[in-house]
Amino acid sequence: MRRTFRTALAALAVVGLLAPAAPAADKIRVVATIPDLKALTEEVGGKLVDVEGLARGTQNAHELEIRPSLMLKLRRADLLIENGLELDSWADVAVQGANNPNIVRGAPGRVDVSRGIQVLEVPSTRVDRSMGDVHPLGNPHYSLDPGLAPIITQNIADALGRFAPEQRAEFEKNRQAFLARLDEAMARWTRALEPLKGARVVVYHPQWIYILTRFGLTQAATLEDRPGIPASPAHVTRVIRQMKDEKIKVLIVEPWNDMKLATRVADEAGAKAVVLASMVGGVKGADSYIGAIDHNVKALVTAMR
Ligand SMILES: [Zn+2]
Known part of the structure; x- marks a missing residue:
């Protein structure tokens, strides 16, 4: 620094x-x-x-x-x-x-x-x-x-x-x-996410707790050992086992994080790795505040269908 x-x-x-x-x-x-x-x-x-x-x-x-x-x-x-x-x-x-x-x-x-x-x-x-x-x-x-x-x-x-x-x-x-x-938009998002209430997801970096909590989804685990600390092999194995045991279908990934590892974990767990906009402009089309959340809600709904 x-x-x-x-x-x-x-x-x-x-x-x-x-x-x-x-x-x-x-x-x-x-x-x-x-x-x-x-x-x-x-x-x-x-x-x-x-x-x-x-x-x-x-x-x-x-x-x-x-x-x-x-x-x-x-x-x-x-x-x-x-x-x-x-x-x-x-x-x-x-x-x-x-x-x-x-x-x-x-x-x-x-x-x-x-x-x-x-x-x-x-x-x-x-x-x-x-x-x-x-x-x-x-x-x-x-x-x-x-x-x-x-x-x-x-x-x-x-x-x-x-x-x-x-x-x-x-x-x-x-x-x-x-x-x-x-x-x-909030009314639209609430309707779209209503069927997913109670669903458990795994996140890569713990970036999503506020929006998950808002709409009634649960963060079951993080792929990072602790915030900002890369996953150790033992932790990766633990997360994969948990995802299989709990039939967790979605791993949320930030655009800046290690997509290769995320994909491998999701594949081994029989789940999907989904990239959400971790900030406005994080993914294509997420270029306004409401647009970014629109993207995230749609991507979650599609992945968990
Ligand atoms: Zn953070």
């Missing part, structure tokens, strides 16, 4: 001479760490914001390499929207390199949208970080649950409203319009 940071800083000194593309002067310049938060900020901010994202949808958001291009995006940001719960703690490194006081930790422009979220899978004992567990504060992947979008968008609307109080009504109007569309 430290070496990456130094390399990136050195490169930034070179590219620093180039002016970043300037967004329209009167728009609020927002950077979001992950695509889900970029998509939701665009819904709330509408025409009043110019939003850039740092991680791409196909990446593992836990492990982002901090490149000078990311620091450039942050240099002129008014607000930085972050997921929190240590998913995107790499943002600190990028902010340090960007030298922008608006968005340092503690500044009003630094916005953690996990506020008010009831965090799942909080470890009962203190996690030893040296073991590499990437969910030390509980599961950070709450944005995958559309039922939590009202809270996330409220946090975003509050932050935009603090920055531009005269536009508060506009942000709230945008947010309500989005939530109305989300409500319609």
Whole structure:
């Protein structure tokens, strides 16, 4: 991490001479760490914001390499929207390199949208970080649950409203319009997943607990030993046996994870490995917030049919 940071800083000194593309002067310049938060900020901010994202949808958001291009995006940001719960703690490194006081930790422009979220899978004992567990504060992947979008968008609307109080009504109007569309989609998703209630699935990385819980599915096991820790051969054997014993038909895989291992496990267990969009843009066609969840719901229903 430290070496990456130094390399990136050195490169930034070179590219620093180039002016970043300037967004329209009167728009609020927002950077979001992950695509889900970029998509939701665009819904709330509408025409009043110019939003850039740092991680791409196909990446593992836990492990982002901090490149000078990311620091450039942050240099002129008014607000930085972050997921929190240590998913995107790499943002600190990028902010340090960007030298922008608006968005340092503690500044009003630094916005953690996990506020008010009831965090799942909080470890009962203190996690030893040296073991590499990437969910030390509980599961950070709450944005995958559309039922939590009202809270996330409220946090975003509050932050935009603090920055531009005269536009508060506009942000709230945008947010309500989005939530109305989300409500319609929610009814559709609930109907589609109703027959799968109580079904047990295995997941590769524990990224899915919020959406599974929302719709009444159960996470029976994870293919990773612990969050972020590759599966040991003994653990793989255990998971395959469990899937056979419990007749588990689906292994959910993230676009960035080891598809080869997932396919082998699914084959041996007589199940299917299904790639879901772990973030907006994670798979083809999942290019909006509602679109990504649409994709995930359809893929689950098809796989478990
Ligand atoms: Zn994770």
